[in-house]
Amino acid sequence: MKRVKELRGMLMESDPSVAVTVRKLVMVSLMEIFKDIAPTYRIRPLTAAEKAAKVKKETQRLREFEEGLVSQYKFYLEDLEQTIKDWKQKKRKRSQAEGFQSYRSLAEVDVRCLCELLLALPHFNFHNNIIVILVPLMNDPARKVSVMCCDASRQLFQQDKLGGASIAAVRVVSGLVKSLNYNVRPEVLRTLLSLRIKEVEVKKDVEATAPTK
Incomplete structure (x- = not known):
């Protein structure tokens, strides 16, 4: 999950000359990654007793992977939701027409990612x-x-x-x-x-x- 976290950090790209393009690419890349690595079941939080119990190394690695996956997926969805909120705010202000058009294209990619996840992972968290x-x-x-x-x-x-x-x-x-x-x-x-x-x-x-x- 370390690489996923690093990739998600690129959604915060602030250089105005490349920010929109970079964020679009990262959004789509992360969407495809989560579609590929998400299991076919919903991951539930471990109970205190389960966390305290001794388990095999393979089981522990799986637990750590699942915990990291859910965490990064949650943060990713929050990033997408925030982009939509920012777009709506810019729509209300209608400031800087050129910048608004760029942000609209970013929001459209954002929505496409959410739509694909809606259909691809209906069973997941x-x-x-x-x-x-x-x-x-x-x-x-x-x-x-x-x-x-x-x-x-x-x-x-x-x-x-x-x-x-x-x-x-x-x-x-x-x-x-x-x-x-x-x-x-x-x-x-x-x-x-x-x-x-x-x-x-x-x-x-x-x-x-x-x-x-």
């Missing part, structure tokens, strides 16, 4: 965090960003066989729609048509609304 970041962007005025996020949500619904990720996403979408008083892009609602719903239990609802005799 912090998946709900990615959903919370991306769902509001489904309704973003920037069409390219909105389309990427809506497409990613649609694909998530289509490929989600267990339903857990879909439920989490639908809850966030529902909260977004209500918070905006239902004034959202039609595309946001159309993504829900991709949900893998075969049956809906309406019996209880019907009974609850039926007039009493």
Whole structure:
């Protein structure tokens, strides 16, 4: 994880002549790395008893790797989220048009990375965090960003066989729609048509609304 940490540090590149390009390359590189090395399960924190227990060297190395992986992945997602926040702030200020355009292209790469992680690692840690970041962007005025996020949500619904990720996403979408008083892009609602719903239990609802005799 040492090399990953060093690479992530390059997201803080401050030289204005290369900062945007370097950060784009690092974002995509880290995204591909995490997609490759993340296990096919969610890593849980060790209990105090587990930490105190003696284990084989191989087990200890695995634990250290998993702990480092979760830590670096968390920091990476926080870096991506902060970039989006900075972009939104620049959108509100609209200062220095040329600089704003560069930052918008950076934000678009940022969103693409999050969308790919949303689809590639639905089983892994912090998946709900990615959903919370991306769902509001489904309704973003920037069409390219909105389309990427809506497409990613649609694909998530289509490929989600267990339903857990879909439920989490639908809850966030529902909260977004209500918070905006239902004034959202039609595309946001159309993504829900991709949900893998075969049956809906309406019996209880019907009974609850039926007039009493």
